[in-house]
Amino acid sequence: MSTSSAVDRAFRSALYDTGDDTLDTGASLLAADPTADAELARRGEDFVAAAWQRGWQPADVVRVVRRELEETHVRLAGALILAQARRDGRTRGARWEAQLAELRAEEPAPRGDRFSYATAVLELYRLLLRLPALAPLDEAAGASPSGGRERKPESRMLGRIRALLAKAEATGFPEEAEALSAKAQELMARHSVDEALLAARTPAAEGPDAVRIGVEPPYEQAKAVLLDAVASANHCRAVWNEAFGFSTVVGFAPDLEAVELLFTSLLVQATTAMTKAEAAQRAGGRKRTKTFRQAFLAAYAHRVGERLAAAAAEVPVEGDLLPVLASREVAVGERVERLFPSTTTTRLRGVGDVAGWEEGSRAAEEAVAATRRRLGRRR
Incomplete structure (x- = not known):
């Protein structure tokens, strides 16, 4: 044979x-x-x-x-x-x-x-x-001749932002975490404005990019909600694929960098806070760990989403950046429609633990959310 x-x-x-x-x-x-x-x-x-x-x-x-x-x-x-x-x-x-x-x-x-x-x-x-077909992510204008999107090396500023967030996550002192967060916010905003001004002066042929970000079990619904909130606050759109454990995030390259950065940071902080809160609950004789965690992460995602949306709405868009931002928003929406012509919405399921919800909301209030301001200048 x-x-x-x-x-x-x-x-x-x-x-x-x-x-x-x-x-x-x-x-x-x-x-x-x-x-x-x-x-x-x-x-x-x-x-x-x-x-x-x-x-x-x-x-x-x-x-x-x-x-x-x-x-x-x-x-x-x-x-x-x-x-x-x-x-x-x-x-x-x-x-x-x-x-x-x-x-x-x-x-x-x-x-x-x-x-x-x-x-x-x-x-x-x-x-x-048996793997089914997925929407290909290399269709954006500006893709390289080899078929993949060429990404610029990470800027020194993004490297500094990443380092600041890591320090904020690691410190046990709230005042230090807040100071590091404020500095990261300032650098993110500056990076965002610089990118937008460059686009206004030298319009590029590149369209929005798309990346898949893993949304791992357990409690992936709450994590997908958190990622959606982070994406929206950074001029991106996220579409969750529950069956295969990822969300596709569509946006321009600097915004996608910020989404990956902030989502990872918030998940690390959520896990740390949840572990501490859960230990306190067990010390008090509580044993319903799964329901507590599920409610904790759902509340965390909900409250962080509110914080991100409020921060994004604080700074109005004006001047030369308005047409740039508007055209980018349209381009992102069109790319989402091409990739996903049919989508559905879903609701968080099984969230009924009051203690978990309260602890998750409290952790969200304390989270270092280095949100990027909307492209523009303060009046």
């Missing part, structure tokens, strides 16, 4: 039928034929390449594998993606390369015995084979 026919027989048995018996049969065929390993890996790289054609990106594939399978499969997927990238040789832009760099930092999956390895590979291939 040839190597190719051994893999074909294993695939016919295991990939197109979801039964455990067929999976065992396919794994047994592969385990018995060491010469099939190279062909098996090549077929896997083809499945990965097909996922790229259907609009997926490396981080998206790793995310869905982690949600659906085990850590062994996640590491196998990472190795497969890197092997496909070496074979492909294409440059798809800075964001894509950053996702590959994260995979290179991961530990490889332990091989184990041949049957267990073949079983895990076939389980992974089953999942890859």
